[in-house]
Amino acid sequence: MVLRVATWNVNSVTARTERVVGWLGSAKPDVVCLQELKTTDEGFPTDQVAALGYEAATWGTGRWNGVAILSRVGLAEVRRGWPGLPEFDGVLEPRALTATCGPVRVTCVYVPNGREVGHPHYDYKLSWLDSLSRAVTEPARAEVPFAVLGDFNIAPTDADVWDISLFADSTHVTAPERARLADLEGRGLVEIHPRALKYDKPFTYWDYRQLAFPKNNGMRIDLVFGNEAFAGAVSDAFVDREERKGKGASDHAPVVVDLTV
């Protein structure tokens, strides 16, 4: 079967409901990982996505963070986080959700931002990523197609930001962060590189400020890592840049991966 899997940081599913529902209807993904819901489980527009045929697993606690997995090919064995998931300021934040959706198992992640190098949130980001690596060790080796996908808040290479000279001493591009991505690859996951539909680089995020989108001052921080079974089934992958356009857009564009499984 052909399966379309996507990840998208929606920057508030409440503010974005119309755009999310519209995109589901036009892109017709089978499985979607959403990040930054910025609402509670009760606040998620479950009925509106159900009307399009999607089951929804959510983990949202309020104003910050929040992740969901939508599926129209089945939704089973849902797990919130994993044992050993670090807390920040004593709070277990809703940043990871895993589910089996038909033939694939997916882990949806919203990796901590880090704020500034040296900030406690940066240390939290690195610890969180270490915890992720441990959590994916087993599914990475499994025969079931598995992917971890979401907003990693890391640009894998210098080419994944519009101007690396502006990122000296910044989060998102540091060696310790990138080492965590390499660690995922060391556990048998490979990065699925999306095509850009315009310009040369498949950026996934453009700041709302300073005309970043029209200038294409973007970053590629929404990433997909698949195990061998998942990567071997990929037929196409691209960034749906069109969704970043217009009034009421998220500051992130969806990353879409097509599989033949």
Add this chain to the structure above:
DNA sequence: ATGGCCTGATCTTCAGGA
């Protein structure tokens, strides 16, 4: 015009985002 954003809550100002 040489700076230009968006969200939700603590709500007319702020933190956080990246």
